[in-house]
Amino acid sequence: MVIIKSVKFKYHRSFDELFRDFSEMIEFCIDKALELNITSYAKLRKAIYEEWKKRWYPKYHTHYCHSACRVATAILKNFRKRKRKGLAYKNKPEVKKEFIKLEEMLFEFKGDKVKIVTSPRKEIIVNLVVAEYQRKFIEAWKRGELDIGEIIIKKDFIIIPFKKIFKPKETAATITIDINEKNVTYSIFDKDGKVIKTVRLDIYKVKRIHDEYSKKRQKIQKKLAKKPIKMRKILKKYSGREKRRVENFLHKVSKIIVREAEKYNAKIIMENLNNLRITINRKRKNIRRRLNRWNFRKLQLFIEYKAKWSRLPVKYSDAEYTSRLCPICGYMLNPNGQRLLKCNICNKIIDRDVLATLNLFKSECGEFRSPRTLPDEVLLIKEDGTGELLKVDEYYLMLMKPP
Numbered sequence: 458m459v460i461i462k463s464v465k466f467k468y469h470r471s472f473d474e475l476f477r478d479f480s481e482m483i484e485f486c487i488d489k490a491l492e493l494n495i496t497s498y499a500k501l502r503k504a505i506y507e508e509w510k511k512r513w514y515p516k517y518h519t520h521y522c523h524s525a526c527r528v529a530t531a532i533l534k535n536f537r538k539r540k541r542k543g544l545a546y547k548n549k550p551e552v553k554k555e556f557i558k559l560e561e562m563l564f565e566f567k568g569d570k571v572k573i574v575t576s577p578r579k580e581i582i583v584n585l586v587v588a589e590y591q592r593k594f595i596e597a598w599k600r601g602e603l604d605i606g607e608i609i610i611k612k613d614f615i616i617i618p619f620k621k622i623f624k625p626k627e628t629a630a631t632i633t634i635d636i637n638e639k640n641v642t643y644s645i646f647d648k649d650g651k652v653i654k655t656v657r658l659d660i661y662k663v664k665r666i667h668d669e670y671s672k673k674r675q676k677i678q679k680k681l682a683k684k685p686i687k688m689r690k691i692l693k694k695y696s697g698r699e700k701r702r703v704e705n706f707l708h709k710v711s712k713i714i715v716r717e718a719e720k721y722n723a724k725i726i727m728e729n730l731n732n733l734r735i736t737i738n739r740k741r742k743n744i745r746r747r748l749n750r751w752n753f754r755k756l757q758l759f760i761e762y763k764a765k766w767s768r769l770p771v772k773y774s775d776a777e778y779t780s781r782l783c784p785i786c787g788y789m790l791n792p793n794g795q796r797l798l799k800c801n802i803c804n805k806i807i808d809r810d811v812l813a814t815l816n817l818f819k820s821e822c823g824e825f826r827s828p829r830t831l832p833d834e835v836l837l838i839k840e841d842g843t844g845e846l847l848k849v850d851e852y853y854l855m856l857m858k859p860p
């Protein structure tokens with residue numbers, strides 16, 4: 458399995474002509490594909506190659522034709538998908554004006570600069586702005602640990618995808634992660650199954666962001682009811698912003714978790730989402746459910762990616778093992794529909810999501826020892842990715858209060 462990390466590099470140079478020509482090539486490819494009803498890259502390339510050559514060769518290397526065809530088929534695929542869902546309103550997809558994607562043949566990465574081939578005999582050297590973050594990738598690339606994928610040039614930055622093959626390392630611990638609408642709970646176990654610690658990350662912020670945008674959407678729909686085209690445009694802009702804000706936040710949450718996994722050199726176990734147990738509000742049930750599923754899966758993927766980048770193995774548990782046994786005394790717990798359970802035998806109050814992290818361990822690794830019933834730590838994660846430590850008992854008092 459290949460893992461890719463796309464790193465942005467700023468640069469100071471104008472690509473106006475290349476931007477214009479490349480978007481014209483893509484427009485040309487899209488028009489042809491629509492006209493000839495072609496969906497596959499190979500067929501499209503074959504169909505347009507001669508005409509492309511007449512128009513753009515030898516100003517541009519023939520590999521620009523391949524890159525343009527690839528981008529055009531990807532845009533069209535996405536467009537057809539949106540069309541099927543009723544989300545695309547035009548007959549033709551829009552082409553980004555300041556966007557170039559280059560195949561490996563068309564550039565050479567040199568660490569702090571990129572050599573871009575335009576025609577068979579012409580090259581452009583672009584100096585990249587290298588900060589500390591980018592430096593790490595360049596060093597690893599120089600050591601031969603990373604390869605480079607197809608680069609993307611945008612107006613303000615160049616995206617360089619660094620690739621490596623995933624080779625899992627020996628781990629000394631296990632971290633099980635349970636994801637919910639409002640929180641992420643994880644437990645770390647040592648080699649003998651002893652719980653080292655259990656942590657709750659409160660990710661209520663995700664819901665806050667969605668609520669904020671849902672209010673904004675309602676306002677816009679009301680205000681622009683008589684201007685549907687303008688309304689659609691603005692709604693699209695807002696939904697893009699909403700998505701980016703949530704993704705940014707989830708990236709930060711995943712970073713916290715993977716840092717912890719790295720610290721304990723732990724393999725990661727998460728629940729396969731097909732078995733997901735969710736409690737959701739009745740109101741707007743389907744939208745909420747879809748949104749939540751999407752967020753859960755996104756967060757899992759972010760965790761998986763970051764973990765694999767650090768060579769930590771990741772496993773999804775298929776077990777439908779949702780035991781309701783008290784982790785302390787082993788007697789059956791009574792579900793009460795809340796996020797807390799009570800054992801009638803040993804009188805312990807047990808957090809359902811903490812129990813889920815224990816069950817994940819049990820179903821994949823075996824018996825656990827010294828389990829927690831409530832988390833050792835509760836962290837409220839803010840949008841900038843910092844965590845505010847909450848007092849555990851106060852947090853549960855807050856949870857039990859009616860909203």
Ligand SMILES: [Zn+2]
Pocket residue numbers: 783784785786787788800801802803804805
């Ligand atoms: Zn008990």
